[in-house]
C-alpha cells in the first residue's frame with residue numbers, strides 16, 4: 001500500500017507543471033485546428049445577377065442568371081434562376097406598331113423586378129439580343145427595325161436594372177454563344193475536356209457549331225471563331241443558316257407547292273384530313289420567299305394534308321441546294337462544313353419537336369425513327385387531335401412537317417449518318433439552365449470566362465484542414481515524446497544472474 005502511494009507521489013505526470021503544460025499544449029492545438037477550419041471556410045454567399053432578353057423570331061424570353069458575388073471572375077458557376085416567356089409573338093412582328101414591342105416586355109420585366117433582390121437592381125446588367133426575326137426585318141425594312149429597337153430601348157431604360165443595350169446578334173455570335181453555353185454548363189471548358197457541338201433550331205434560322213480537329217479556320221474564315229478560355233485554345237466552326245429555322249422552311253416548302261398559284265394543295269407534310277384556308281399574301285410575306293410569290297394567284301388557297309413522310313421529305317429536300325460547293329466539303333447552299341466530330345447537343349425546336357414525337361432517344365436506329373415518323377404523319381388529323389387534346393393546335397398541326405425537316409436537315413443537310421446520329425442528344429436544359437445563346441452572351445459581355453486558367457488555391461479546403469490536423473497530431477506526439485525523461489520507469493524485475 002505504502003509502495004503504491006510512493007509510486008504515485010513520484011509519478012512526474014502528476015506534477016502541477018506537467019499538467020499545466022499538457023493543458024496549454026492541448027488548448028493550443030485545438031485552437032490551431034479551429035482557426036484553420038474557420039479561416040478557410042467559404043464565407044456566407046452573396047449573389048450577383050444578370051438578365052438577358054432573347055428576342056427570337058417567334059417569341060421573346062427573359063432569363064435571370066445568378067452567381068456567387070466573390071467568384072464572378074473565375075470559377076463561380078453561373079446558373080439560370082428564372083425565365084419568363086413574353087406573351088405574344090416576337091418583336092419583329094410589331095413592325096407596323098412598334099410601341100407594342102416595348103409594351104410586350106412589361107410583364108416579364110415586372111417579374112424580373114420581383115425575382116432580383118431590390119438592393120441588387122442597379123448593379124444587375126440587362127441585355128437584349130435579337131436574332132433572325134430582326135435580321136430579316138432589318139433586311140426588308142431597316143427603318144421599321146430601327147423603330148422596333150427604339151420602342152424596346154425606351155421600355156428597358158425605364159427599368160431599375162443597369163441597361164446595357166439592345167442589338168441584333170450576328171449569326172456567327174448566335175452559334176458561338178450557344179456552343180459556349182452548352183460547354184460551360186457541362187463543365188467542359190474549365191476542365192479542358194472534349195467539347196460538345198451545338199445545334200440550335202429556331203423559327204427563322206438554325207445554327208451548327210462544333211470543334212473539329214481537321215479544321216484550323218483557314219478554309220472558310222467567315223465560319224471560324226477562335227476562343228481562348230481557361231487557358232485552352234478553341235477553333236470553333238460555326239454557321240447560321242438564315243431562313244432555315246422551322247417556320248421559314250415551312251414557308252419555303254409551301255412556296256414550293258404553290259408556284260402555279262393553285263386554289264388547293266395536297267401537302268404530304270400535313271396529316272390526312274387536315275384542311276385550312278390560307279392567305280397567299282401572308283404566306284409570302286417574308287424575305288425568305290417573297291421573290292417567289294406567284295403572279296396572278298388568288299387571295300387564298302386550301303391547304304390540305306395527305307400525310308406521307310417520303311413525299312414530304314422530297315419537298316423538304318428541294319429547299320436545300322446541293323449543287324455547288326467551292327470548298328473541300330459542304331453542308332448545303334455552298335456552305336463549307338468540316339467533318340462532323342464529337343457529341344452534339346440539339347436544343348430549342350429540335351427538342352420541342354423530338355420530345356413531342358417521343359424520339360429523343362438517339363440510340364433508336366435512324367431507320368426505326370423514320371418508320372415511326374412515317375406512321376405518325378399518316379395518322380388522320382382528327383385522330384391526332386383526339387390523342388392530344390391539350391396541345392395547342394398551331395403546334396400540333398406542324399409536328400409531322402417539323403420532324404421531317406429535322407431528320408432531313410441532320411442527315412442530308414449536315415451529313416449525320418445512321419452511326420453519328422447517335423452522337424446527338426436532344427436537350428432542353430443542362431443542370432437547370434436552358435440551352436441557348438443567352439448565357440454564353442452574358443458570360444462574354446461580363447468577362448466571366450477568363451482567357452487563362454484561374455489561380456486555384458494549392459489545396460482544396462478539405463485537404464487543407466486534414467493536413468493541419470495531421471500536423472497538430474504530430475505535434476502532440478512530439479510533445480509527449482519530449483516529456484520522455486519524466487516518464488515513470490517501468491519497474492521490471494532485475495535479472496538475477
Ligand SMILES: Nc1nc2c(ncn2[C@@H]2O[C@H](COP(=O)(O)OP(=O)(O)OP(=O)(O)O)[C@@H](O)[C@H]2O)c(=O)[nH]1
Nearest residue numbers: 056057058059131132202203204205348349352395
Ligand atoms: N412545339 C413547340 N414549339 C415551340 C415551343 N416553343 C417554341 N416553339 C416553336 O419552335 C420554333 C423555335 O422556337 P425558338 O427556339 O423559340 O425560336 P426563336 O428563338 O423565336 O427563333 P430564332 O430567332 O430563329 O432563333 C418556333 O417555330 C416556335 O414557334 C413549344 O413549347 N412547343
Ligand SMILES: [Ca+2]
Nearest residue numbers: 056131202348
Ligand atoms: Ca432562338
